[in-house]
Amino acid sequence: MTVTQRNGARRISWGKVILVAYSVAVLLYLVGPLLVVLPLSFSSARYLTFPPPGWSLQWYERYLGSPQWTAATVRSLQLGVVVMLLAVVIGTAVAYGLAHLQFPGKRLVRAVVLSPLVVPVIILAVAVYELFLRLRLIGNFWALAIAHTVLALPFVVVLVSAALQTMDVALERAAASLGASEWQTFRYVTLPLIAPSMAAGAVFAFVTSWDELLVALFTSGTARATLPKRLWENVREFIDPTIAAVAVVIVGVSLLLLATLELLQLRAARNGGHNV
């Protein structure tokens, strides 16, 4: 009896060891490749040698010294901010409207609003390319911003809808019964409650545009390429570590925003506010 028990316990712990090792390996596979690019971008070598023989900032200097790269960076930042604003305003309005309406076909409308999440981006990219070609909008900043907003919108709608759903409806009703106008109710009751979700949606919207390649590849034109498009054009000649520096910049901006969001939410949670 004791022997079999011990055997059993032993087998389980062996299983556990294998499970832990396997899980760690898979986690490394998920995260590891990213850890390679960072040291490469600080390499003193002229080629991609790993581990780098020494450290330098030469590739960042090369990146900052090239008007092509900096112009693309500035354009992508501007684009991200515009997309963020458009997506948050339009998306919040859609989520708020849908939360207060009951009509046949609402499920279908929701599905259409969320469908850019699952429709392959290549389809949107070529379709919008054909449209912009006819309207002579290739290379137009605002046209691209609006196309990116389509991709960013579902994130805002999902997040804000979820916040509206968990919100206590009685609060809105209480405000109304105390004589608040609908606008006042929204401004002083609803908005503060959904603000954390709107902030999260804003970050998602920015990063969606900041990382987006396909739509920009087709519609941003050669002279007004975004940062991902420039990276795409140069990535195949991958002898030059400047690319690694650009990659670090792209990832750095996204992760910085993610960290900001986490901090904001930690603080909100500590202050007893609502979580997203």
Add this chain to the structure above:
Amino acid sequence: MAESQVAASPIGTRQATNYLGRRRALRYWLLLVPGFLLLGTVFLYPIARFLLLSFQSESGISLANYRHLLTVPLYSQVLINTGVIALSTTVLCLVLGYPLAYFIANLSSVWSRRLLFLVLIPFWISILVRSYAWMVLLGRNGIVNNFLSSIGVISEPLPLMFNRTGVLIGMVQILLPYMILPLFAVMRSIDPVYLRAAASLGAPGWRAMLHVYFPLSLPGVAAGSLLVFILSLGFFITPALLGGRRDMMIAMLIEQQVNQALNFGLAAALAGVLLVATIVLLVVFERVLGLERLLGGLGGDAR
């Protein structure tokens, strides 16, 4: 919801409430207008118009483009490639993701949150950058080959890139979180009491896993697999950078037909096939598992 608000409003007569309700409803409809305009003009309209191009050919309206897709070996091969790559990606994601999801789901909630965060970080990193990282790792003179030859395991560099191996290594890494999240969500809700019951009835660990735990986790397996399969069908960046000539997928052929061949008709037919496949699979997903689970999977992104 609008109705309950009307019912709570202090105005008594039925007519007045109706009037007020309608005015309110009108305002809510107005809030939807910008979103509808945006999606109508820059999403639904251009896609519908583009798809219609697939029915045009020199001889007027016809199905010639679709016939080409099926009969020209070059094109039909791309369709087959896409299916095979998507299926392989899904299977590999399941094999790698299932144990990891199980591991994370059975940790204390603090650690499970931490590791889940680690799984989610790649979501925030551009696919282009991740594919570039794989190029640096997998190339002929890449880090992996250099390392292996420096420790004497290989004498010739392994062909890890510009072939199917490279495509799968890259795609599986990108899609793995979409497999892990639905699996995790289901596994977290499986009561450990079942496993203990199986053990107390004398089932050895592996039998309890196979006959009790695995069937309970099937909704997660189905959700994750469908999600990964659907998302891999439209992949472009990773196969374009890490694949070879024989690894062309639908999205790459669409790009090539639009940018190089200027054959919009064929590109539109390809887009039609891709879109129909996606929608059919999504409808299956919704019918079998519900939209909420789909959002749960994608919403990993949106938490």
